[in-house]
Amino acid sequence: xxxxxxxxxxxxxxxxxSWLPSYGEFLDYVATQAAQWGADQELEACVSWVEDYAECxxxxxxxxxxxxxxxxxxxxxxxxxxQKGWGLDEVDxxxxxxxxxxxxxx
Numbered sequence: 001x002x003x004x005x006x007x008x009x010x011x012x013x014x015x016x017x018s019w020l021p022s023y024g025e026f027l028d029y030v031a032t033q034a035a036q037w038g039a040d041q042e043l044e045a046c047v048s049w050v051e052d053y054a055e056c057x058x059x060x061x062x063x064x065x066x067x068x069x070x071x072x073x074x075x076x077x078x079x080x081x082x083q084k085g086w087g088l089d090e091v092d093x094x095x096x097x098x099x100x101x102x103x104x105x106x
Contacts, residue, residue: 005038075099
């Protein structure tokens with residue numbers, strides 16, 4: 001059985017509505033979205049096949065699409081690296097700033 005790797009029109013419209021104002025950035029964005037969508041379709045087809053023959057389909061999905069680290073986890077990693085003597089750059093400081101801003105104002 002084949003699985004078409006053609007995104008549905010509604011998804012293409014969603015990508016079109018969320019593009020950045022530069023044409024070059026738009027092409028990069030759409031290419032990235034399309035590649036991710038195609039990869040996700042292939043993963044789901046593989047998971048479906050594996051689940052027909054074994055009980056590890058869920059594990060396959062978790063390994064191939066791990067949850068990205070939370071902002072808190074990212075900030076803690078930056079602090080751990082700073083304690084190891086690594087320098088802090090603007091991206092690191094921005095991560096810590098965003099994590100602090102996400103905290104409630106007690």
